[in-house]
Amino acid sequence: LGKGAVKYFTCVSGRTFGSHEDFKTRLQNEVPGLQEVSTLDECDIILLFLPIVSRAGTNINEALDKLDEISVYKPAVLVVLHCTMDPEKVVLDSSKLVNRENTLTVDCLFHEDKGLLKCCKNEDAVKTVKEQLKGLQGTKPTNSQSSVFDLLDCCNIKTLFVDYNPLREEKL
Secondary structure, three states: OOOOOOEEEEEEOOOOOOHHHHHHHHHHHHOOOOEEOOOHHHOOEEEEEEEOOOOHHHHHHHHHHHHHHHOOOOOEEEEEEEEOOOOOOOOOOHHHHOOOOOEEEEEEEEEOOOEEOOOHHHHHHHHHHHHHHHHHHHHOOOHHHHHHHHHHHHOOOOOOOOOOOHHHOOOO
């Protein structure tokens, strides 16, 4: 699939009744080399699971605030969980409420007793996240690059890297 394992950190904002575990299991079955890590510093991407309990907009804004508190620059996947018994339920496209850069938003259907429902919406969500993760695998930096990027991320430094090769210097 790519150059290396993608490491993700899980964040859960509310009671998912195990639906987030169902989603992660499906994702791990689809993405070879996907690895969950226990600290934010180790991860390449954050998976944030958000069950909607009141108003979607309010819940999403609170979750995005929480996400920005833990890391402003890390890429993230926001999995919005809508509670229902109906696997065909039409729900708001939550991505329209998200303006955080480097964040993919998907909607899923779950039920308190059944967990993640077996439905097209959930399959599409897993597929969309899978494609995002495969993209990360293909662009993952080498270990030396990774440590530099991690340091810059840690220090909240944004910079432009220019390809510099001293062997190509022109002589005057």
